[in-house]
Amino acid sequence: MKKPSLIDIGVNLMHRSFHPDRDQVVARAEAEGVSPLILTGTHMRNSEEAARYAARFPGKLYSTAGIHPHDARNCGPDTLARLRKLAELPSVVAIGECGLDYNRDFSPRDVQRKWFEAQVMLACELRMPLFLHEREAHADFVRILKTHLHRIDRAVVHCFTGSASELKTYLDMGLYIGITGWICDERRGKHLRELVRRIPLDRLMIETDAPFLTPRDLPVKPADGRNEPAFLPHILQAVSICTGKSAEEVAEATTQTARHVFGL
Numbered sequence: 001m002k003k004p005s006l007i008d009i010g011v012n013l014m015h016r017s018f019h020p021d022r023d024q025v026v027a028r029a030e031a032e033g034v035s036p037l038i039l040t041g042t043h044m045r046n047s048e049e050a051a052r053y054a055a056r057f058p059g060k061l062y063s064t065a066g067i068h069p070h071d072a073r074n075c076g077p078d079t080l081a082r083l084r085k086l087a088e089l090p091s092v093v094a095i096g097e098c099g100l101d102y103n104r105d106f107s108p109r110d111v112q113r114k115w116f117e118a119q120v121m122l123a124c125e126l127r128m129p130l131f132l133h134e135r136e137a138h139a140d141f142v143r144i145l146k147t148h149l150h151r152i153d154r155a156v157v158h159c160f161t162g163s164a165s166e167l168k169t170y171l172d173m174g175l176y177i178g179i180t181g182w183i184c185d186e187r188r189g190k191h192l193r194e195l196v197r198r199i200p201l202d203r204l205m206i207e208t209d210a211p212f213l214t215p216r217d218l219p220v221k222p223a224d225g226r227n228e229p230a231f232l233p234h235i236l237q238a239v240s241i242c243t244g245k246s247a248e249e250v251a252e253a254t255t256q257t258a259r260h261v262f263g264l
Contacts, residue, residue, distance in 0.1 A: 003033030004251030006236060007258040008229040009178055010097075010131070010158050010207035013039045013061075014049045017211045017226050026057065029229035036060050037229050038262060040097050040131065040158075040209075042068040044079065047086055054091035062262065064131045066096035072115040073107035079115070080122055087126050093262040095123040096131025097158060100144075103135040112137075117144050123155075124148055129261055130155035132175075138166050142173070149173060154261045159209050160192075167195055171203060176261055178207045181227065184215035184238045193242045201245070201253035205261070206235050 008029065018025055029037060039054055041047030041064045050063035065086040067075055086092050098119040100112050123130045132155055134141040145152065156176040160167065170177060177199050182189045196204075214227035215234050222228075236254075240247040258264065 003233065004236065004248055005255055006034045006206065006232050006251055007036055007038070007255050007264070008034050008208050008210075008232050009038045009156065009205045009258050009262070010040050010180070010209050011037050011229050012042070012210060012212065013037065014046050014053065015211050017224075018228075022053070025228050025230070026061065029232070030060070032230045032233055034229045034232045036062055036264060038093065038258075039063040041065045041086075042097050043071040043074065044082055047083070051086055051089050051092050055089065058091070062091050062093045062264065064094040064096045065092050066094075066098040066119055066131065067115055068097050068133060069099055069101040069112040069116065070104060070106040072112045075111075075115045075118075080118060083119070083122060084126070087122075087128060093264065094129040094131045095119050095126070097133050098130065099133035100137035100141045101133060101135045102137040102140075109137075109140075113140060113144065116141075117147075120144060120148050120152070123153070124151040127153050129153060129263075132157050133159070134162070138162065138169075142169060145173065145175075156205060156261060158207065159213070161188075163191075164195055164198070167198060171199070176203050176205060176257065178205050179235070179239060180207050180209045181213045181215035181231070181235050181238075183242065184217045184235065186216070193238075196239055197243045201243075201250065202257055204239075204250075205254050205258050206232060206239060206250075208232050208235065
């Protein structure tokens, strides 16, 4: 039977754990029907590397360009100009990963807010989608987005793990939702298994967030524990079971939504 065609909207492919076999990771994903991949940019150098690497695989790899809240403290006078330049590349399809993270607080919260809003405004100016991160910062996150909501084109809350009320807020705002292998964790992901059925299929996308968040219930676990995009069909099956919809229906809908949101 033909494998479903899937798009992994969030792969940290420039992470050091992929240095030895990056090309093979892309090939394994494609062999499992996972193509194209969208490589996540999380800081300036990493965003530039992701764009360069994606350009080697036109039509198969794309990337985002942005500053994760952990790295907001390293932003400077040239940050927005460099992101704007990256955004001109055909392989770059979104601004992000950007947002707020009050769990780790690796950057001061006021600095996080400043550079999150700056990136939201940049995406609005360029009419590009936003690839968003939020952890334990829901109120400020929503406040900043709502300020610019009338100008935001499309935006996806990547790796959603929040509450029912947070999900409702995001959906009411017109945002899209990214679901990772968190849903495969019977301990931490139990609430997500119930919430995912509330997400309309045309607002849902799936992602691995590799090399992080390896699904806990993989039948054959990788020896090094590293997640990779070839495991996305496993996440698809979990979403299918939780929503009560066929894997084929979920695959077709999430792929179509990803193509729409990122203009692929």
